[in-house]
Amino acid sequence: xxxxxxxxxxxxxxxxxxxxxxxxxxxxxxxxxxxxxxxxxxxxxxxxxxxxxxxxxxxxxxxxxxxxxxxxxxxxxxxxxxxxxxxxxxxxxxxxxxxxxxxxxxxxxxxxxxxxxxxxxxxxxxxxxxxxxxxxxxxxxxxxxxxxxxxxxxxxxxxxxxxxxxxxxxxxxxxxxxxxxxxxxxxxxxxxxxxxxxxxxxxxxxxxxxxxxxxxxxxxxxxxxxxxxxxxxxxxxxxxxxxxxxxxxxxxxxxxxxxxxxxxxxxxxxxxxxxxxxxxxxxxxxx
Amino acid sequence: xxxxxxxxxxxxxxxxxxxxxxxxxxxxxxxxxxxxxxxxxxxxxxxxxxxxxxxxxxxxxxxxxxxxxxxxxxxxxxxxxxxxxxxxxxxxxxxxxxxxxxxxxxxxxxxxxxxxxxxxxxxxxxxxxxxxxxxxxxxxxxxxxxxxxxxxxxxxxxxxxxxxxxxxxxxxxxxxxxxxxxxxxxxxxxxxxxxxxxxxxxxxxxxxxxxxxxxxxxxxxxxxxxxxxxxxxxxxxxxxxxxxxxxx
Numbered sequence: 001x002x003x004x005x006x007x008x009x010x011x012x013x014x015x016x017x018x019x020x021x022x023x024x025x026x027x028x029x030x031x032x033x034x035x036x037x038x039x040x041x042x043x044x045x046x047x048x049x050x051x052x053x054x055x056x057x058x059x060x061x062x063x064x065x066x067x068x069x070x071x072x073x074x075x076x077x078x079x080x081x082x083x084x085x086x087x088x089x090x091x092x093x094x095x096x097x098x099x100x101x102x103x104x105x106x107x108x109x110x111x112x113x114x115x116x117x118x119x120x121x122x123x124x125x126x127x128x129x130x131x132x133x134x135x136x137x138x139x140x141x142x143x144x145x146x147x148x149x150x151x152x153x154x155x156x157x158x159x160x161x162x163x164x165x166x167x168x169x170x171x172x173x174x175x176x177x178x179x180x181x182x183x184x185x186x187x188x189x190x191x192x193x194x195x196x197x198x199x200x201x202x203x204x205x206x207x208x209x210x211x212x213x214x215x216x217x218x219x220x221x222x223x224x225x226x227x228x229x230x231x232x233x234x235x236x237x238x239x240x241x242x243x244x245x246x247x248x249x250x251x252x253x254x255x256x257x258x259x260x261x262x263x264x265x266x267x268x269x270x271x272x273x274x275x276x277x278x279x280x281x282x283x284x285x286x287x
Numbered sequence: 288x289x290x291x292x293x294x295x296x297x298x299x300x301x302x303x304x305x306x307x308x309x310x311x312x313x314x315x316x317x318x319x320x321x322x323x324x325x326x327x328x329x330x331x332x333x334x335x336x337x338x339x340x341x342x343x344x345x346x347x348x349x350x351x352x353x354x355x356x357x358x359x360x361x362x363x364x365x366x367x368x369x370x371x372x373x374x375x376x377x378x379x380x381x382x383x384x385x386x387x388x389x390x391x392x393x394x395x396x397x398x399x400x401x402x403x404x405x406x407x408x409x410x411x412x413x414x415x416x417x418x419x420x421x422x423x424x425x426x427x428x429x430x431x432x433x434x435x436x437x438x439x440x441x442x443x444x445x446x447x448x449x450x451x452x453x454x455x456x457x458x459x460x461x462x463x464x465x466x467x468x469x470x471x472x473x474x475x476x477x478x479x480x481x482x483x484x485x486x487x488x489x490x491x492x493x494x495x496x497x498x499x500x501x502x503x504x505x506x507x508x509x510x511x512x513x514x515x516x517x518x519x520x521x522x523x524x525x526x527x528x529x530x531x532x533x534x535x
Contacts, residue, residue, distance in 0.1 A: 164403065170395040171404055177355050178391045182405035183379030183452070 004257050005136035011253020012246065013142050013211065016149030017204050017222065019245025022229040023153055023238065024200035027160070030173045030236035031193040034084060034095035039226070040219025041106040042198045045072045046205025048110065051121055051214045061124040061206070068206045069199035076198030077191050084194065085187070103220070110216035118213030145207050152203065153242040156196075160238050169193060173236070228271045234281025244282065305367075306331045306456060306487050307352070312361035313511075314344075314351045321347045323511040324361070329456075334478065334488040336498040339508035340534055345491040346388055348508065349458045352489075353385045354378045365456070380408045384454035388461045388491070390445040392433040398425060401433040401444055405452045412453035421477055422447050439470035446477065457481070458489045463497050475500050495529060507532045 021043060028036045049071050050064035059067065079102065087095050127141040160166040172179040172186050180186040205219070212218055225248075233244030248267050256263040274282060307329040314322040322344050329335045337345045351359045354375040363371050370378050379385075384405070393401055402418070402425065419426040422443040428436055436444060442462055449457060459478070463471045471494075478488060478501045492498040498505065499522055507515040509532065517525050 167396055167400045167404055171393045171400075174393050174395060175391060177375075178385075178387060179404070181353050181355055181375040181379055181385050183376050183408050184406065185376050 002136055004254075007253040007257040008250060009136070009138065009142060009146075009253070010256070011250040012146045013249070014252060015246035015249020016146050017208055017245075018226055018229045018249050019153050019242050020149050020200050020204035020207075021222065021226040022233060022241040022245045023156055024197035024204075025226065025230050026233070026236055026238055026241040027156070027200070028194055028197035029230070030238075031169055032080075032084065032095075032190055033092065034087065034099065035092055035227075036197070037096055037099040037223070038079070038102040038106065039099075039198075039201050040221075040223030041103040042072055042076060042219070043201040043205040043208070043222065044110065044214075044216060044219035045075065045106065046202025047121070047209040047214045047218060048114075048205075049202065050206040050209050051119060054121065061210070064206050065203065069202040072202030072205075073195035073199035077195040080191050080194040085190070103223075107216050107220060114216055116215065116217060118215040118218075121209035121214050123210040141210060145211070149204075149207065150246075152200070153245075156200065157238050157242060225267055228267045230281075232267075232271050232274045232281055234283040237281065237283040240281060240283030304331045305329075306365065307489070308362070308364040308367075309348075309352065310362040310364075312348065312351055312359065312363060314347050314356045314359040316347075316357065321511050322351060322359075325351075325508070325511070325513055327506050327513055327516065329487060329489055331487050332482070332485055333503045334482050334490060334501050336490045336492050336495075336502040336505050337508050338492060338495055338498065338505055338529070338533060340532075341493070343508040344511040345508050346460055347511075349385060349460050349489065349491060352378075352458065353383065355385075379405075379452075379454070382409055382454045383456045383458065384449035384452055386445045386449055386457065386459045386462065388464065390441050392436070392441045392444060394432060394434040396433050397429070398431050398433055398436065398444060399429045402429075402448050402451065405448050407451065407453050409453035409455075411455070413450040415451070418447045418450060421450075421480070439466050439473075442466060442470070442474065446474070450481075455485075456487045456489070458491075460491045461493065462490070463492065463494050471497055493533065495533065 021039060025036055025039055028034060046068045049068035050061065053059035053064045053067060054061070083098060083102070084095065087098065123141045127144050130137050130139040160169055168179065168184055168189060172184070172189060176186045208218065229245050229248050230241060232248065233240035248270070251270070252263055252266055255266040305328055309325055309327050312322055312325040313320070325344070325348055327335070337348060339345050347356065350356045352363050354370065354373055359371065361371065362369060365378070365381055365383060368381070370381065393404070396404065402415070424440050425444055425447060428440060433441070433444065446459065446462065462474050466474070475497060478490070482488060482501065490498060490502065499519065502519055504518045505516065505522070506513045507529070515528065515532065
């Protein structure tokens with residue numbers, strides 16, 4: 001039974017990363033109509049920024065949670081202003097190819113300087129150790145990752161679904177020309193949205209650093225699963241991405257317990273099944 | 288209809304002063320040349336109607352003034368300021384508001400969010416209370432999804448949301464299209480009220496019977512050009528010509 005709970009916790013933690021990353025992808029796809037293949041590389045950059053802050057500047061984890069998303073978000077905004085904005089109105093394929101190219105370049109540069117092996121990032125002192133819950137042992141850092149991710153996901157959902165700024169974003173997703181004609185600077189909003197989506201990826205990268213180590217290919221390993229999560233949840237759906245992210249993490253964890261051989265493929269099998277039954281994803285709407 | 292006073296109607300240019308000047312306006316959709324040199328003026332406080340058949344270039348004229356056409360040349364001046372190369376968000380902030388032909392109600396927003404979406408660009412816009420006095424239906428449907436409203440209610444919402452912004456120059460693109468006569472009458476009353484309060488309105492209409500109830504002057508658009516223009520007092524004398532122009 002202990003092993004089942006342990007796998008459930010691993011599933012929840014993976015689900016936290018899936019949710020944060022797919023949420024960013026959903027926000028970006030909804031607003032920019034771009035399938036952001038660079039997301040994994042930007043997640044990796046978040047972890048590296050935290051690593052540099054700690055090892056070069058002596059800046060701790062808590063500050064990294066704030067600084068890394070801002071730094072990577074600004075990098076993302078520069079990418080959007082200099083490259084992605086020119087793809088407006090073009091087929092999805094162009095965005096996919098461009099962001100895939102960006103991902104390869106970013107990962108290649110980091111691999112060139114840091115190799116492929118992981119570099120350790122220590123768990124902050126306040127989150128070391130664990131708690132015995134009676135039925136299982138809970139490492140505090142892992143519990144923190146799940147709760148913090150959930151809070152960030154809900155806050156992002158609230159921002160987009162329940163605020164004036166979110167109404168602008170949703171309206172601009174439907175008809176950017178009209179929203180701009182109402183006096184709203186839509187190009188600037190698109191840039192900021194890309195920065196927000198990318199910042200969420202970087203935040204996931206910082207959270208992941210103490211668990212998975214800091215590696216140039218840490219994003220590449222994760223991004224394919226995250227895309228499956230987004231497809232299952234429904235492209236562009238915020239709540240769909242959050243729920244599907246956590247749920248698939250748990251399903252993956254349970255599969256590891258009951259039938260480990262299928263644990264790496266279960267997400268993709270589910271994706272195929274969902275696409276067969278509901279091609280727009282569980283909560284997505286037809287284009 | 289409940290009579291209300293729009294207490295804080297927007298600050299206007301001196302009555303009768305020229306507020307919009309369009310000269311040699313040309314516009315393109317991709318390779319298609321749609322406007323071939325449009326010239327007309329709108330004076331402050333007037334309701335001016337662009338009449339014409341489908342595809343004549345009326346909507347494109349409004350979009351060109353608003354700056355939402357890919358390529359345009361010529362000159363558009365608003366309050367003596369050249370806005371030909373100004374982006375649409377800045378044009379909106381100068382006090383021009385567009386109510387588009389397809390109404391542009393956002394399906395992912397409820398009525399309240401649709402209503403509050405356009406930012407207030409200058410003081411003097413209508414308050415929500417004043418808007419609900421003009422369009423009581425909207426108050427009852429505040430939490431409904433925008434696109435779940437009837438066609439008439441959607442049109443009211445589309446007009447209402449630009450009245451909040453403080454814009455003094457309103458461009459209404461076929462506000463009566465596809466609506467029941469009773470709703471058309473209500474929209475006519477609203478336009479008359481707005482005119483009385485000093486708003487300047489540029490109206491695009493195919494229904495000149497409706498337009499004649501509210502307009503001060505008319506321009507006829509054909510093949511991307513203004514081919515005729517007359518005032519409301521000259522309407523009766525020009526009726527035969529108008530029938531020919533509009534093919535009715």
